[in-house]
Amino acid sequence: MDILIQSKLIVSSGLALVLSSALAISGCSVEPANEASQYLSQPINKSANKDFESIYATANQGDPQAQFQLGTMYEHGQGVDEDKSKAAKWYRKSAEQGLADGQNALGKLYYFNMELEPVFNESITWFEKAAAQGQPEAQYHIGFFYEKGYDRPIDKEQALKWYKKSAENGFITAQLELGIDYSDDDWVEQDYNEAYKWTRKAAEQEDMQAQYNLGVMYANGLGVKKQHALVAMWYNKSADQGYAAAQNNLAALYYTGDGVVQSYDDAFRWYSKSAAQGDLEAQTNLGGLYYFGHGATKDTDKALELYRDAAAKGNQRAKDIIEVLIQEGIINR
Numbered sequence: 001m002d003i004l005i006q007s008k009l010i011v012s013s014g015l016a017l018v019l020s021s022a023l024a025i026s027g028c029s030v031e032p033a034n035e036a037s038q039y040l041s042q043p044i045n046k047s048a049n050k051d052f053e054s055i056y057a058t059a060n061q062g063d064p065q066a067q068f069q070l071g072t073m074y075e076h077g078q079g080v081d082e083d084k085s086k087a088a089k090w091y092r093k094s095a096e097q098g099l100a101d102g103q104n105a106l107g108k109l110y111y112f113n114m115e116l117e118p119v120f121n122e123s124i125t126w127f128e129k130a131a132a133q134g135q136p137e138a139q140y141h142i143g144f145f146y147e148k149g150y151d152r153p154i155d156k157e158q159a160l161k162w163y164k165k166s167a168e169n170g171f172i173t174a175q176l177e178l179g180i181d182y183s184d185d186d187w188v189e190q191d192y193n194e195a196y197k198w199t200r201k202a203a204e205q206e207d208m209q210a211q212y213n214l215g216v217m218y219a220n221g222l223g224v225k226k227q228h229a230l231v232a233m234w235y236n237k238s239a240d241q242g243y244a245a246a247q248n249n250l251a252a253l254y255y256t257g258d259g260v261v262q263s264y265d266d267a268f269r270w271y272s273k274s275a276a277q278g279d280l281e282a283q284t285n286l287g288g289l290y291y292f293g294h295g296a297t298k299d300t301d302k303a304l305e306l307y308r309d310a311a312a313k314g315n316q317r318a319k320d321i322i323e324v325l326i327q328e329g330i331i332n333r
Contacts, residue, residue, distance in 0.1 A: 067093045120151065136166045140174045156187050179213060283306050
């Protein structure tokens with residue numbers, strides 16, 4: 001039986017073990033990031049109550065950075081019980097003194113946090129103040145508002161402008177977003193060179209989705225020459241961080257020996273990790289390894305169990321394999 005590698009589309013005849021390379025740029029959420037800012041004027045001390053007491057004393061003396069740090073501690077329960085209202089109070093004190101991080105944090109807290117009553121107009125005002133000072137996460141949010149038409153007419157030119165400002169200031173989410181936007185040819189004119197540039201920047205900041213996307217670009221020659229060794233390197237970096245699609249793709253490389261030393265054992269290991277996270281392509285591929293006894297003891301029952309489960313969850317390739325097995329009389333309908 002043939003061993004086939006799936007890229008975007010493959011038509012197989014007979015019972016084939018089709019290993020997915022998932023050769024498509026992975027998308028990211030269209031929603032703005034809802035996590036602590038990547039951009040902080042100074043590191044936040046997260047350790048113990050004594051740090052809280054020290055920061056509290058400094059904040060009470062009117063220091064805007066300490067007020068911002070105190071707000072962060074209240075928001076995330078660092079050295080003190082979590083309290084969103086007190087977080088908002090201290091963020092506001094910081095923001096009113098002009099600290100960009102405080103302004104951005106207050107904007108996020110009001111915009112995203114459902115424990116407080118949303119104050120959208122005020123949150124956007126604080127985002128704008130922070131963005132005007134060069135706070136990169138706030139710049140990203142302003143770009144998002146222009147792209148989606150939140151509180152303002154849709155303006156793609158302004159959206160791209162603010163995304164680029166954010167990305168140039170090192171905000172990973174903006175860099176990742178630009179890499180995808182320049183690849184997709186949706187609202188931004190497709191430009192794989194730009195896509196590669198921004199994806200690379202995010203990947204070098206250890207973003208696992210960007211690392212995966214960069215591997216895909218090297219695999220397909222999108223904005224860069226195809227290089228199997230670099231495909232493997234970037235998939236490996238992403239896979240090590242737990243990105244399921246990268247684990248599946250890395251397993252496929254180990255199966256075929258493209259860019260790595262061929263190893264059914266390593267293919268089995270990475271398919272197993274990906275499948276354990278619910279990746280149905282990896283689960284189907286893992287079924288194939290059990291079916292053929294590659295990297296694992298041949299176990300037809302286990303293979304069928306994996307195929308059937310993936311098929312029941314909607315994986316079309318698993319459904320196709322089961323249909324072939326039925327047609328060849330290997331299993332009953």
